[in-house]
Amino acid sequence: MIDGIDPVIHAPKRLAAMAVLANSPTASFRFLKDYLQVSDSDLSKHMSALEAAGYVSATKNGRGRGATTTYKLTKPGEQAYVAHRDALRALLDGPP
Numbered sequence: 001m002i003d004g005i006d007p008v009i010h011a012p013k014r015l016a017a018m019a020v021l022a023n024s025p026t027a028s029f030r031f032l033k034d035y036l037q038v039s040d041s042d043l044s045k046h047m048s049a050l051e052a053a054g055y056v057s058a059t060k061n062g063r064g065r066g067a068t069t070t071y072k073l074t075k076p077g078e079q080a081y082v083a084h085r086d087a088l089r090a091l092l093d094g095p096p
Contacts, residue, residue, distance in 0.1 A: 004087025006080050008053045013038060013046045018081045021056060021073040029069040047071060055080055 009018055016036055020027050027035075033043045050056045055077030059070045073081070 002087065002091060004083050004090070006084040006087075008049060008055065009080060009084045011046065011049075013042070014050055015084075017043075017046060017050065017071075018055065018073070018077070018084075021071060022078065022081050026070045026072045029071070032071065050077070053077075053080075 009015055013036055017027075017032055020032060020035060029040075029043065029047075032047070033040060036043065038046075047056065047058065051058055054074060056071045057074055059072070061068050061070070
C-alpha cells in the first residue's frame with residue numbers, strides 16, 4: 001500500500017464527496033446526489049461508509065418525504081482527507 005492513500009476515501013465517489021465537504025460547512029443529501037450524479041442508494045452506501053469510518057457526521061431533520069439529511073466533515077475526516085490529498089499529490093508528482 002502506498003503511504004497516505006486511504007482506501008475508505010479513495011473510491012472516486014467518496015473522494016468527490018469528501019472534496020465537497022472539505023470546501024463547505026455542510027452539504028445536503030440532495031446536493032451531493034445531484035452534484036455527483038448518483039442514485040439515492042449509491043450515495044447512501046458511500047456516505048454510510050464515510051460515516052462508519054468517522055469521517056462525516058449526518059444530521060437528519062424531519063420525517064417522511066420532507067426529511068432532509070445534511071452531512072458535515074468531522075475533524076478526523078478533515079485530517080484524513082488532507083493526508084489522502086497530499087499522498088495523491090506526492091504520488092502524481094513522482095519521485096523527487
